[in-house]
Amino acid sequence: MRMSNLSTTSDDILACARSLIVAGGYNGFSYADIADVVGIRKASIHHHFPSKVDLVRTLVARYREEAEAGMANLERQVSDSLEQLRFYAKYWEACIADASAPFCVCALLAGQLPVLPEEVGLEVRAHFRSLSAWLTSVLERGARHISTGFSRIYDRHFLRTLRRKALAKLEHYPGLFDSSALERAESIYGFDDAVTAPVHGFDDAHDYYSRSSSLGFLGRVRRPTLLLSAVDDPFLPSEVLDEVRAIATGNDCLEIEFVEHGGHVGFVGGRWPWRPFYFAEWRVCEFLAAKLEKSTSVLK
Numbered sequence: 001m002r003m004s005n006l007s008t009t010s011d012d013i014l015a016c017a018r019s020l021i022v023a024g025g026y027n028g029f030s031y032a033d034i035a036d037v038v039g040i041r042k043a044s045i046h047h048h049f050p051s052k053v054d055l056v057r058t059l060v061a062r063y064r065e066e067a068e069a070g071m072a073n074l075e076r077q078v079s080d081s082l083e084q085l086r087f088y089a090k091y092w093e094a095c096i097a098d099a100s101a102p103f104c105v106c107a108l109l110a111g112q113l114p115v116l117p118e119e120v121g122l123e124v125r126a127h128f129r130s131l132s133a134w135l136t137s138v139l140e141r142g143a144r145h146i147s148t149g150f151s152r153i154y155d156r157h158f159l160r161t162l163r164r165k166a167l168a169k170l171e172h173y174p175g176l177f178d179s180s181a182l183e184r185a186e187s188i189y190g191f192d193d194a195v196t197a198p199v200h201g202f203d204d205a206h207d208y209y210s211r212s213s214s215l216g217f218l219g220r221v222r223r224p225t226l227l228l229s230a231v232d233d234p235f236l237p238s239e240v241l242d243e244v245r246a247i248a249t250g251n252d253c254l255e256i257e258f259v260e261h262g263g264h265v266g267f268v269g270g271r272w273p274w275r276p277f278y279f280a281e282w283r284v285c286e287f288l289a290a291k292l293e294k295s296t297s298v299l300k
Contacts, residue, residue, distance in 0.1 A: 010048045012038045014059050022103050026056065026112050026120070053117045056109075060123040063105050064130060071134050089242035096249050107250045110219055132216030135243065136209055159191055166195050188235075218247045218254060226255050226287045228280060230262030257283070 016037045020029035031042045031052070038045075049055035071088075078084045095103055106127040113121050163182060170176055181194035193205035202208040218227075227248060231238060241258050248254035259267075259279075267279035 009040065009044065013045055013048055014062065017055055017059055018105055021105055021108060026109060026116055053119050056120050057123050060106060060120060060127065064127040067127065068130055085239035085243060089239065089246050092246040107219055128216055132213065133210065135215045136213060159188060162191050215243060215247065218244065219251055221251060221253050224253055224291050226257060226284065228257050228283060231258055231260050233264050235264050
């Protein structure tokens with residue numbers, strides 16, 4: 001049956017291609033499939049998009065524009081940064097739960113990057129660079145989150161230890177960073193801006209968070225990976241974990257485990273202080289052992 005006359009033929013073709021990619025990936029459809037759904041001849045499709053590469057490249061570019069417009073609209077409607085993250089996470093939560101929102105076509109194509117035509121792969125990567133740039137602020141919010149509420153106690157204590165160690169390092173390596181900038185730092189973000197970023201070749205804290213954030217890479221992980229974190233981590237607002245959940249849902253290689261308590265990469269338990277139980281190390285070994293056992297059984 002012919003698709004809506006309110007849209008152009010090229011719009012109908014793109015909409016159909018998108019639904020077919022969601023259903024079967026890049027190699028899961030042909031122009032004949034589109035012709036059957038849209039109700040046109042294959043020659044008409046070739047008129048608008050000479051090749052499948054042209055079609056999917058255009059589709060991804062348009063999707064990227066829509067995504068950027070959507071994020072800009074979200075920022076206009078919601079001023080609070082954490083609320084913006086909540087809305088973003090809830091959007092994908094609804095999409096995954098009941099398909100009430102269009103699924104991210106770039107996320108699906110990202111899983112096929114090794115076999116995608118170069119032109120399509122470039123557009124997919126451009127989308128994730130754009131998304132990563134927007135999500136960069138998540139890490140910055142995390143750094144500032146530790147300077148609010150009860151977390152300020154942890155912030156001040158941690159900053160004192162970092163400042164002491166940094167000054168000791170500066171004695172051995174004069175000129176490594178600006179000591180006056182370190183003295184002015186009043187938060188972990190300020191320390192990263194004064195020390196961490198310049199020492200490791202970044203322009204500033206923003207550049208450090210932007211280029212070091214794992215959020216832009218998680219979707220492309222292709223090896224079994226355990227993502228272990230604690231909900232009460234004073235460094236991270238819970239909305240960051242919501243972002244990770246949304247990404248992990250679309251990648252079977254990621255296994256998330258967010259425990260209620262554990263602090264910042266601590267996970268130290270046990271009934272007696274002199275007999276600590278290091279949960280993180282134990283859980284990692286258990287995870288690796290399970291994967292190795294599975295691999296061994298497959299080889300037998």
